[in-house]
Amino acid sequence: MKNRTGKKWTENQAEENSKLQAGEDFFLLPPEAADDEPLFATLRYAYDEIYLLGFDNGIFRQVHRNGNTRLMPVATRDMESALRDAFGGRIHPGDHVEYAGLMDAARWSLSAGISDVLCRDMRKQTRNGAYAWVQVSVFPLKDTQNRQCCLLCCKEIENREFSENLVRDNKLLHQKNMDALRYKAALDHARILVFEWRGSELCYVHPRIPAILDGNYDGRFLFDVWREDNVVYSGDMPVFEDCLARLMLGIKTGEMTIRLRRRGGRFSWYKVTYVSLNDADRAERYIGAITDVDVVVRSEQSLRLRAEIDPLTGACNTQTFFEKIDALRKAWPQEPYTVLRFDVAGFKSINESLGLAEGNRLLRAIARQTRKCLHPEKDVYARLTADVFAVCMSGGTDSALRFVQSLSQKVERFFEGFRTRLYFGICQAEEGISGHVLCDRAYQAQKTVKDSELGNFAFYDARLRDRLQKESYVTRRMHSALEKKQFKLFLQPKVEVSSGRVVGAEALVRWEHPEDGIISPGSFISLFERNGFIVRLDEYIWAQTCLTLASWLDKGHTPVPISVNVSRLHFSTADLPRKFSRLLRASGLPHNLLELELTESAFFSNKAAMQKLMDELGNAGFLFAMDDFGTGYSSLSTLRDLPFTTVKLDQAFVNDCTGNERSRILVRDAIALVNNLNMHVVAEGVETEDHAYFLLKSGCNCVQGFLYARPMEAETFERLFLEEKKSFPLTNHGIRGEALRQGLPLGEPTH
Ligand code: C2E
Ligand code: CA
Ligand code: CA
Numbered sequence: 001m002k003n004r005t006g007k008k009w010t011e012n013q014a015e016e017n018s019k020l021q022a023g024e025d026f027f028l029l030p031p032e033a034a035d036d037e038p039l040f041a042t043l044r045y046a047y048d049e050i051y052l053l054g055f056d057n058g059i060f061r062q063v064h065r066n067g068n069t070r071l072m073p074v075a076t077r078d079m080e081s082a083l084r085d086a087f088g089g090r091i092h093p094g095d096h097v098e099y100a101g102l103m104d105a106a107r108w109s110l111s112a113g114i115s116d117v118l119c120r121d122m123r124k125q126t127r128n129g130a131y132a133w134v135q136v137s138v139f140p141l142k143d144t145q146n147r148q149c150c151l152l153c154c155k156e157i158e159n160r161e162f163s164e165n166l167v168r169d170n171k172l173l174h175q176k177n178m179d180a181l182r183y184k185a186a187l188d189h190a191r192i193l194v195f196e197w198r199g200s201e202l203c204y205v206h207p208r209i210p211a212i213l214d215g216n217y218d219g220r221f222l223f224d225v226w227r228e229d230n231v232v233y234s235g236d237m238p239v240f241e242d243c244l245a246r247l248m249l250g251i252k253t254g255e256m257t258i259r260l261r262r263r264g265g266r267f268s269w270y271k272v273t274y275v276s277l278n279d280a281d282r283a284e285r286y287i288g289a290i291t292d293v294d295v296v297v298r299s300e301q302s303l304r305l306r307a308e309i310d311p312l313t314g315a316c317n318t319q320t321f322f323e324k325i326d327a328l329r330k331a332w333p334q335e336p337y338t339v340l341r342f343d344v345a346g347f348k349s350i351n352e353s354l355g356l357a358e359g360n361r362l363l364r365a366i367a368r369q370t371r372k373c374l375h376p377e378k379d380v381y382a383r384l385t386a387d388v389f390a391v392c393m394s395g396g397t398d399s400a401l402r403f404v405q406s407l408s409q410k411v412e413r414f415f416e417g418f419r420t421r422l423y424f425g426i427c428q429a430e431e432g433i434s435g436h437v438l439c440d441r442a443y444q445a446q447k448t449v450k451d452s453e454l455g456n457f458a459f460y461d462a463r464l465r466d467r468l469q470k471e472s473y474v475t476r477r478m479h480s481a482l483e484k485k486q487f488k489l490f491l492q493p494k495v496e497v498s499s500g501r502v503v504g505a506e507a508l509v510r511w512e513h514p515e516d517g518i519i520s521p522g523s524f525i526s527l528f529e530r531n532g533f534i535v536r537l538d539e540y541i542w543a544q545t546c547l548t549l550a551s552w553l554d555k556g557h558t559p560v561p562i563s564v565n566v567s568r569l570h571f572s573t574a575d576l577p578r579k580f581s582r583l584l585r586a587s588g589l590p591h592n593l594l595e596l597e598l599t600e601s602a603f604f605s606n607k608a609a610m611q612k613l614m615d616e617l618g619n620a621g622f623l624f625a626m627d628d629f630g631t632g633y634s635s636l637s638t639l640r641d642l643p644f645t646t647v648k649l650d651q652a653f654v655n656d657c658t659g660n661e662r663s664r665i666l667v668r669d670a671i672a673l674v675n676n677l678n679m680h681v682v683a684e685g686v687e688t689e690d691h692a693y694f695l696l697k698s699g700c701n702c703v704q705g706f707l708y709a710r711p712m713e714a715e716t717f718e719r720l721f722l723e724e725k726k727s728f729p730l731t732n733h734g735i736r737g738e739a740l741r742q743g744l745p746l747g748e749p750t751h
Helices: 011-021 031-036 038-046 079-086 093-112 160-189 208-212 222-228 234-248 294-308 318-331 347-354 356-373 397-412 435-449 462-483 525-531 534-554 568-572 576-587 607-619 636-641 651-655 661-676 689-698 714-723 732-742
Strands: 049-053 060-065 118-125 131-142 148-156 192-198 201-205 253-261 267-276 285-292 337-344 380-385 388-394 422-428 457-459 487-496 502-513 517-519 562-565 594-599 623-629 646-649 680-683
Touching: 049 079, 060 079, 093 118, 093 131, 093 148, 192 208, 222 234, 234 253, 267 294, 318 337, 318 380, 318 388, 318 435, 337 347, 337 397, 337 435, 347 356, 356 380, 356 388, 356 397, 388 397, 388 435, 397 422, 397 457, 422 435, 435 457, 435 462, 462 525, 462 534, 487 534, 487 714, 502 534, 525 534, 534 562, 534 568, 534 576, 534 594, 534 714, 568 576, 568 607, 576 594, 576 607, 607 623, 636 661, 646 651, 646 661, 651 661, 651 689, 661 680, 661 689, 689 732
Parallel strands: 422 457, 502 562, 562 594, 594 623, 623 646, 646 680
Antiparallel strands: 049 060, 049 148, 118 131, 131 148, 192 201, 192 285, 253 267, 267 285, 337 388, 337 422, 380 388, 487 502, 502 517
């Protein structure tokens, strides 16, 4: 401590100074040390003036002033006036209070033994007479003789504003620190782990991050640790990479929810977010936060799973199914996909007869077998509603057919004692056609085989597509067609074979389309029965029929009865008797002029209700004809139980009657049966004289068919058969002879 011993001090100061510098623990800076003493040099550099003061012991020394380092002799006067002369006298009058306050505080601190540094800003006169802002600091200390004294240091503040800013900044910083502390407390509470980086340099990692998460945190960027040490769950890598790519692109904020491996090896869900703090002209600074969202994500997942999966069968639900179809087709664009829709025939009655539990057991078995047949990643299946399933499977139609066959076989013998049938609609996926549409097409195909005994699957093909397109064309136009009266009443004569006289007519509808010409009912009736429009159309035709009959009466003709077709759909409400009564009342017609043709299919849904309606109508005086007798639906019990007065032999039956012996026997015996039941019999589809002769011989004298006339406009019918009284007597085949033999009415002999 050579310099600190002060060997360079001047002679006249030596004595005084020796008092100050003696002792090993000299801690007052030796002013003489000048440039050799780094600490003194620093003080000298930092302050313009330095004084040593002792309030109690009268010490006053000017240590350094305006670049001159020198020691003034020990004050001969009192310390206060020496200080005033050297320093205090130059303080701006406006800051005298400030200066006096500082001195009082310094005096008080020293006497109290408080060692805090005091500091005040004030204005002080410079050498050129002007005032400048200075910062005056008082450092308490002890001199070498252990006397309480202090060092008063003064430095000019070049810019008061600067100092004010400094103070404000400090306050802000403090405020920020407080905020940061509060923020940190909040973060800790929310279990958010923070990390920070600037450019490529990792600045801070919350200590719990390496404690919890796997990986070697050796100073590498956190995201690199996770990637390189396989901390990120492989399935979440795309999300992770995507987020990093966004970061690389300079996107200021990012977020990802990914699985990270914990120290124990288990993966947990974490939400990782980051945001740029945007340090001006520095490398970009980012704060990242990691939140443990495992419980939230897992419970969300299980909720979603519950919402996506049918709890009974484990199949997808409808919404998920369609989402998955689209995703699968995107994921495997080269795969030919097929969509199938299928359900259980008579599932409702299975439930009713065997109970819901058995029904559910069947549905679970179907789902299980379906699952077995499908590819776990490429295929998807769903339960759309009750017993309706849908499948979207990879592979062509061959795979689909193998699936149909396998599942049908497995399900067929599920219940002992009866056969369980599935019906499938199949549709091949087409580019640009959505899953919804494909499933709808499969349903259209399925409807074409529903309840068929022949096959249990159908494809949606070009033929079906054409048909459906036509149907949609018709559906779009049917309402306006009715309003524009494009539906016309046509009448086909019923002829008494023996006489050739027209004894009745059947009302048949025709659609006179302005562009498409006359459309026959074969191309729209079944559609109208499916979409319900037949109810309105029938009522219109009935009304037209009544109007026609009424006009004939008005014109003085003797009208023949007309039969109208009554769709089975009318029997689903109890309204029918009221509708007919109102019609007849409005037209003033007797009931026996209108005959109602019903097909037996109408009786299947509810025979008891049907019987009630027929009884009601029968009591009102209406007559019934059973249409299409001899087709699949006929049963003798219907003939026995329901009040029919006429039976119409179906044309398929009639067409065969001149073919083989069996057909002849069938037709003959059917006619005999009807006659024996005291009902009238009308044969439809009579196209040849052979037919007419055979039917007459067999006991059927009333026929309808192209041999006599095709359905014609009501006006034509009126002119030909009511005005001109045209008839169709036949002489060949011995019809006349047969008629004579049976004593039947004869017509005029033809020449
Ligand atoms: P349907 O009630 O059995 O009517 C008899 C059908 O046989 C009529 O066909 C008629 O034109 C046709 N036909 C008559 N004689 C012959 C023949 O000698 N040979 C052949 N091959 N066919 C013959 P149409 O008019 O095409 O009607 C077809 C079906 O449409 C009707 O069968 C009936 O079920 C239904 N239909 C027609 N008009 C109406 C209606 O206004 N309401 C309802 N609900 N159904 C109607
Ligand atoms: Ca008919
Ligand atoms: Ca018929």
